[in-house]
Amino acid sequence: MILDVILFYGAALVAIASGLFVISQRNPINSAFSLIITMCSLAVMFAMLGSGFIAVLQVVVYAGAIMVLFLFVIMLLNAKQEEGERMGGIGRAGIILGVILAIQSVMVVWKGSSILPANHRDTASVDVARGLFSDPRFLYPFEATSILILAAMVGAIVVARKEKGK
């Protein structure tokens, strides 16, 4: 029981710390590796919130596939370290906006979490499959995602293709 709490809070701390690392590193490779750590600790949090299937998907799809794609592109393009800060005061504006957003979200979580229901239930992958395939609210969008992925595949190939005669 106490081990649960330690593991959950530890994962939360690691997620926030590595999230801060993502935006404080100048080298994109370091950012990418920090993002992988964030995603793995988020997978721990997903599993401890009772959705094991999504936790596995998080590791396989996000930390595995998408981040490998990012690392592949970073190494392919040989991305350099950033030099200097962002120009035009947009960086400072972003920090101010971020602080406002942080205050807002802390207030929403603080005020809102007292009215949360507490119908806690662990779910298996069977429940996710049943919800996905037996509910027409989700079945048709699920079929539509296949078209989305096909379009993304074709689009990625067309955009990244080298044009002839160049």
Next chain:
Amino acid sequence: MHAFETAHASFVQVALAVSAFLFVIGAIGVFVRRNVITVMMCVELMLNAVNLAFIAFSRAHGTIDGQILVFFVFTVAAAEAAVGLAIVIALQRNREDLDVDSFNLLKG
């Protein structure tokens, strides 16, 4: 049993707070970073924060809908990463630069 339940209730609240913080970190990163690949990674960080909020609400309400929405977010994020990185490769090929401030052809 009672202590167990309260511990889990606080899990949901902690998850929502972590989700808010990660979203803010990602939003700040979009503004302060100059490399277009890092900016895309910050967008992924924001998507992950939203996924955590979905899972926490799914837990609190005892329904499966939030997890299925996370599933859809995964597929959209994969498609977005594929197309976005293809655009980055095309940019590198045509402009030989990855700084977001240098892409200003649409500026009047």
